[in-house]
Amino acid sequence: MKLYDSAKKEKCEFQSIKPKKLRMYVCGPTAYDYAHLGHARSSIVFDLWRRVFLANGYEVVFAKNFTDIDDKIIKKLLDSKRTDTPFSSMQELSEFYIQSYLEEMDLLNVLRADIEPRAMENLVPIIEMIEKLLASGYAYEGANGDVYLSIQKDPLYGSLSSRAKEDSQSLQSRIENKSDKIESRDFALWKGYKGEEDLGFVSNFGKGRPGWHIECSAMIEKHLAYQDETFCIDIHAGGADLLFPHHENEASQTRCATQKELAKYWLHNGFVTINGEKMSKSLGNSFFLKDALRAYHGEIVRNYLLGVHYRLSLSFNELDLLSSKKRLDKIYRLKKRLNGEEASTPKEAKALQEFYQQNLQGADSEFVGSLLGALNEDLNISKALSVIEEMLNHTNELLDKNPKDKELKARTMCNLNIISALLGVGALHAQEYFQLGVSEEKKATIENLINKRAQAKAQKDYENADSLREELKNMGVEIMDTPQGTNWEYVG
Numbered sequence: 097m098k099l100y101d102s103a104k105k106e107k108c109e110f111q112s113i114k115p116k117k118l119r120m121y122v123c124g125p126t127a128y129d130y131a132h133l134g135h136a137r138s139s140i141v142f143d144l145w146r147r148v149f150l151a152n153g154y155e156v157v158f159a160k161n162f163t164d165i166d167d168k169i170i171k172k173l174l175d176s177k178r179t180d181t182p183f184s185s186m187q188e189l190s191e192f193y194i195q196s197y198l199e200e201m202d203l204l205n206v207l208r209a210d211i212e213p214r215a216m217e218n219l220v221p222i223i224e225m226i227e228k229l230l231a232s233g234y235a236y237e238g239a240n241g242d243v244y245l246s247i248q249k250d251p252l253y254g255s256l257s258s259r260a261k262e263d264s265q266s267l268q269s270r271i272e273n274k275s276d277k278i279e280s281r282d283f284a285l286w287k288g289y290k291g292e293e294d295l296g297f298v299s300n301f302g303k304g305r306p307g308w309h310i311e312c313s314a315m316i317e318k319h320l321a322y323q324d325e326t327f328c329i330d331i332h333a334g335g336a337d338l339l340f341p342h343h344e345n346e347a348s349q350t351r352c353a354t355q356k357e358l359a360k361y362w363l364h365n366g367f368v369t370i371n372g373e374k375m376s377k378s379l380g381n382s383f384f385l386k387d388a389l390r391a392y393h394g395e396i397v398r399n400y401l402l403g404v405h406y407r408l409s410l411s412f413n414e415l416d417l418l419s420s421k422k423r424l425d426k427i428y429r430l431k432k433r434l435n436g437e438e439a440s441t442p443k444e445a446k447a448l449q450e451f452y453q454q455n456l457q458g459a460d461s462e463f464v465g466s467l468l469g470a471l472n473e474d475l476n477i478s479k480a481l482s483v484i485e486e487m488l489n490h491t492n493e494l495l496d497k498n499p500k501d502k503e504l505k506a507r508t509m510c511n512l513n514i515i516s517a518l519l520g521v522g523a524l525h526a527q528e529y530f531q532l533g534v535s536e537e538k539k540a541t542i543e544n545l546i547n548k549r550a551q552a553k554a555q556k557d558y559e560n561a562d563s564l565r566e567e568l569k570n571m572g573v574e575i576m577d578t579p580q581g582t583n584w585e586y587v588g
Contacts (some may be wrong), residue, residue, distance in 0.1 A: 097152060097472045100407060102339060103256050107474055112330050113360060119320050120146070121359075122209075123312060123334035123342070126163040127171045127190035131197045131385045133401070133412055134368045136204060138335050140398055140520075141365040141406040141475075143206045143331070147518055148471045150449040157447070159211035159320050162197075164190035165305050170292055186295065187216060198296050200385050203384045203394030205520040207445055208209060215311040222306045222314040223299045225353050226285045230301065234352035235321075238276035241302040243289020247281050250348045256362065257340040283345050284312045309345040317354065325356070332359035336407075340366055340586035365483050366409040368401075383412060392417065393532045399424050399521050424521060424529070425482065426488050431512055433495060434505050441516045441523040452517040459510035463487045464499040471518065480519075487511060530585035542573055546582050549575075 097111040101484050111488035120550035121144045125135050142160075149156050163169075165186065173189050173404060176182045198208070215222065226243055227233035232247045246254040284307035296303040321328035329351060334343065343362065350358040388397050400417040442448045456464060463483065470479035491508050494501065516523040528551045531539065550566040568575055568584070575584045 098474050100474050102364045113325050116154055118149055118156045119329040120158050120331040121316050121320055121329055122160045122164050123338055126166050127193040128169040131200055133383050136385045137368050137401045139201055139206045140401050142333050151452050151468055158209050160209040161315055162214045164195050165215045170295055203389055204398045213315040213319055218315050219297055221318040225314045235285055241304050242284055243286035243301055244282040245278055245285055245349050250352055253348050256347050257344045257506050259340055309342055312346050313350040327360040328358050329359050331361045333363040336364040336366055365406045369409055369411045395521050396421055405477055427522045428526045428529040430488055448517055448552040455510040456515040459514050460507055463511055464514055472491050490576055534586045
């Protein structure tokens, strides 16, 4: 397997710290608002990496954190108290958005993480790590109850992002430049209490709350880190916007606190843009995931977001989304041809790994080898999709020649299940897929018209039957008469 390591700035052969075992940590969202497409893409990208590692036989421990103590959360909480639906606490507010996020990830078929730590639940290890950094001289207390890490004490600071020699002011644009800092690039490990309505936490160095960066280092050390290795974990991952300062600062404070490197490999996914700009609430062009999921099934959104190589920027465009849907249509068209029902692809990692191995026995070995080989090459999604396209076309040609070939049909269903296990798409019942976007009320109306048409045909009232077909067509419904009855699809 090859992956692009952001620290080395090159593609390299992946070698886990322990044979066939993998510990991976992904930076999750700050829980103060609904998820946007950037969050969705990051989740899908690293879900895909996880699935590929599982397919390669790795035992994966996968963690994704939630930031539930943050200035943005406090501001949202205080703002909510001026509304008719105020939140009572940071915990209530953040938990509301965490649950919303998890529900939306379920709709995108993103596997739940094995570990989902929250800052609020890990204050003890966070404070202990800060105390250790203070005691060892890597950190110092400011004048207002703040605690900072002194980057001068870390000669390797900047080695991850390769930006240490740039102007310090531009480097730390996201880090407050306060007068009580020794150096402007020093960053906060702890923010002293400033009087925000009892929103501080008690520590030996004063009431306050943890800085953003320290929570990840402390939670990795508690929940995930190897204690007997040079590196704490195998892979640390997140969006490209986190490379600096967040990941740089994480790496530094972990190095200072443990004398170990935080991760052997660093993975970063590209931005999602709209009209060529990085998605940002401050720019006013954020596109909430919940809005996309109102318009499109989660599988369609997932299929679109995984269709561009994970390290490249993805410029969101609804026309591109609809164009990418054609790939899914072809998968489900073949599945329908096989009378394929829902594959019941597992939602839990270990069961998914077993499902993959089970279907591997009956699948086309050449197809699976080519598909997994493409994904093993730093998630070469273009090549992987090309392999799938070739398999679909070739299978349809074979079925045209011999539509009753049971062995071919069984092998093809295993191929489709392999796609579902690896890419997380294609597991729906074919009929369900082709009826996506139709409300239950509209389905009842369609079924009623189909039944009326069947009655008209039985009475040889072909004029009325044709009229009813035309009415269905005007509703965006295409009907197909089969020996088993009339099927229908929504074509819009």
